[in-house]
Amino acid sequence: MSVYLYNTRNRSKEEFKPLNDKEVTMYCCGPTVYSYAHIGNLRTYIFEDLIANTLRLAGYKVKHVMNVTDVGHLTSDGDEGEDKMLKAAEREKKSVMEIAKHYEDTFFRHTSELKLKRPTIVCRATEHIKDMIDFVKDLEDKGFAYFSNGNVYFDTAKFPKYGCLSGQNRDDLKHGARTEQDVNKRNASDFVLWFTSSKFENQILQWESPWGMGYPGWHIECSAMSMKYLGERIDIHCGGIDHIPVHHENEIAQSEAKLGHEWVNYWVHMEFLNTKNGKMSKSTGGKTTIDTLREEGYEPMVYKYFTLTSHYRSAAVFSIEAMDGAKKAYENLCDFVAEFKAKASNFSLNEDETKELEILKSEFNNYLFDDIKTPLAISHMWGVLKDNKKSDALRLAYILHVDSVFNLGLKDVEAKKGDTIEITPEIEELLEQRKIARAEKNWAKSDEIRDKLQALGIGVKDLPNKEIELIKL
Ligand code: AMP
Ligand code: ZN
Numbered sequence: 001m002s003v004y005l006y007n008t009r010n011r012s013k014e015e016f017k018p019l020n021d022k023e024v025t026m027y028c029c030g031p032t033v034y035s036y037a038h039i040g041n042l043r044t045y046i047f048e049d050l051i052a053n054t055l056r057l058a059g060y061k062v063k064h065v066m067n068v069t070d071v072g073h074l075t076s077d078g079d080e081g082e083d084k085m086l087k088a089a090e091r092e093k094k095s096v097m098e099i100a101k102h103y104e105d106t107f108f109r110h111t112s113e114l115k116l117k118r119p120t121i122v123c124r125a126t127e128h129i130k131d132m133i134d135f136v137k138d139l140e141d142k143g144f145a146y147f148s149n150g151n152v153y154f155d156t157a158k159f160p161k162y163g164c165l166s167g168q169n170r171d172d173l174k175h176g177a178r179t180e181q182d183v184n185k186r187n188a189s190d191f192v193l194w195f196t197s198s199k200f201e202n203q204i205l206q207w208e209s210p211w212g213m214g215y216p217g218w219h220i221e222c223s224a225m226s227m228k229y230l231g232e233r234i235d236i237h238c239g240g241i242d243h244i245p246v247h248h249e250n251e252i253a254q255s256e257a258k259l260g261h262e263w264v265n266y267w268v269h270m271e272f273l274n275t276k277n278g279k280m281s282k283s284t285g286g287k288t289t290i291d292t293l294r295e296e297g298y299e300p301m302v303y304k305y306f307t308l309t310s311h312y313r314s315a316a317v318f319s320i321e322a323m324d325g326a327k328k329a330y331e332n333l334c335d336f337v338a339e340f341k342a343k344a345s346n347f348s349l350n351e352d353e354t355k356e357l358e359i360l361k362s363e364f365n366n367y368l369f370d371d372i373k374t375p376l377a378i379s380h381m382w383g384v385l386k387d388n389k390k391s392d393a394l395r396l397a398y399i400l401h402v403d404s405v406f407n408l409g410l411k412d413v414e415a416k417k418g419d420t421i422e423i424t425p426e427i428e429e430l431l432e433q434r435k436i437a438r439a440e441k442n443w444a445k446s447d448e449i450r451d452k453l454q455a456l457g458i459g460v461k462d463l464p465n466k467e468i469e470l471i472k473l
Helices: 039-057 084-092 096-113 127-142 170-176 220-229 242-261 291-293 300-308 322-345 351-369 372-385 394-406 424-441 443-455
Strands: 005-008 012-015 022-028 061-068 121-124 145-147 151-154 190-198 214-216 234-240 264-270 271-275 317-319 458-461 468-472
Touching: 005 264, 012 190, 022 039, 022 220, 039 061, 039 096, 039 234, 039 264, 039 291, 039 300, 039 351, 039 394, 061 096, 061 220, 061 264, 096 121, 096 291, 121 220, 121 300, 127 145, 127 151, 127 190, 127 214, 127 220, 127 242, 151 242, 190 220, 190 242, 220 234, 220 242, 234 242, 234 424, 242 264, 300 322, 300 372, 317 322, 322 394, 351 372, 351 394, 372 394, 424 443, 424 458, 443 458
Parallel strands: 022 061, 022 234, 061 121, 234 264, 271 317
Antiparallel strands: 005 012, 145 151, 151 190, 190 214, 458 468
8 A cells, every 4th residue: 555745845745655665764853852842842753653653554664763962953943042952051050961861861751651652763963973073074075064263064055956845045045044144154054064162162062073172063963863874865854844944954955965866755844733822832932741731631642632633734723622622532532442342352353344344444544644644534533433333343443453553542441340241151151052042043042041141230232243232231
């Protein structure tokens, strides 16, 4: 079955064709660990995880690489301002490494509470400085980088494709640049590959380099680490839409300048989670985290369910009313599952149901294969769950399939206690005898067994497909 994804690079939905049939390579820009990831950031990671799961559903193996930015990201993506990590260390009176460890640990606790699979490789910028220095040296040797007043810059004038992802051209960028200009740059769109102490004397984390003691610019880490772990061409590169105009343009420029060929086949970007008042952002105090949500009564699975009700390429608006709605829906979902588990656990699917299950699963899968259409997949799910003509066993098998992709914790929901029927050997024997009696049209015997079962507190309802439903009396 083909998977379709929207490729930002070509502004179109395209059939996904992997470079290598055996394993899809996927790189996702990870967190800058100077504060807690807010729930908007996590919406992006939830969808990245779902893309990987969808590809697995289609039969691919996925190698998913995520970086952790623990050095180099300044308060503006365009290299201006202070170092985010340093600012946090000053604010919290801790060392930069303590800050990085604390926020990285919390990030992975949150992603695991959201039941996201840990990426195949998680790589920290501070552990890949040599890879970055080698990369910058190579760019310098190839004539794409220049040294100016202590810093090494990428010369975007040497890369005519600059702006290809966002559709901007370099001249627009020059005229449109809002921030004060770094006078050391040759072009407004040039960006720093390596900073030295001549510019940021208070930078605590510094490394020896051919240009003096210093530290990397933010963009170089993603190119260096993705190339190290995924090779010179990769299938999919993901991130939030804010990364399109600066960070990903810069990643493309430096990577393709080094390689001399195209680097990423599919660029996939997630729209933002906003508040009613506008953008939710870490740097402007987006304070809602998985922990604060839980304190307000919304478990991580409720938030995850909420994110799945909108498409990854549509902005979503966070509000307490929306969370209340998601909480109710998620509880409802768990109730259905608990009930199915109570009633259906002792029955297997008959042949017709097995066929029907395959059809339902492929309908559900197709919504995901078509550019991850989660709202349609969710509405398919509700359609199946609420269809009383379908047996509990069928609906249970279907919802467990849904859960194998969405990971909403449904497989761990316990069977509804009050309705649980324990099938003892005695009951099993009576049910078998009743089945035989009915097959022989011996209704008197069948009624006699029904009475015996009733005496044991169990009602029997005959369903049209010769299946039965047991009811706790
Ligand atoms: P950061 O840690 O700030 O580098 O961001 C981590 C990820 O979250 C990146 O892929 C961003 O593009 C993404 N992101 C940032 N803000 C939001 C938001 N409000 N909604 C969804 N994704 C976001
Ligand atoms: Zn990146």
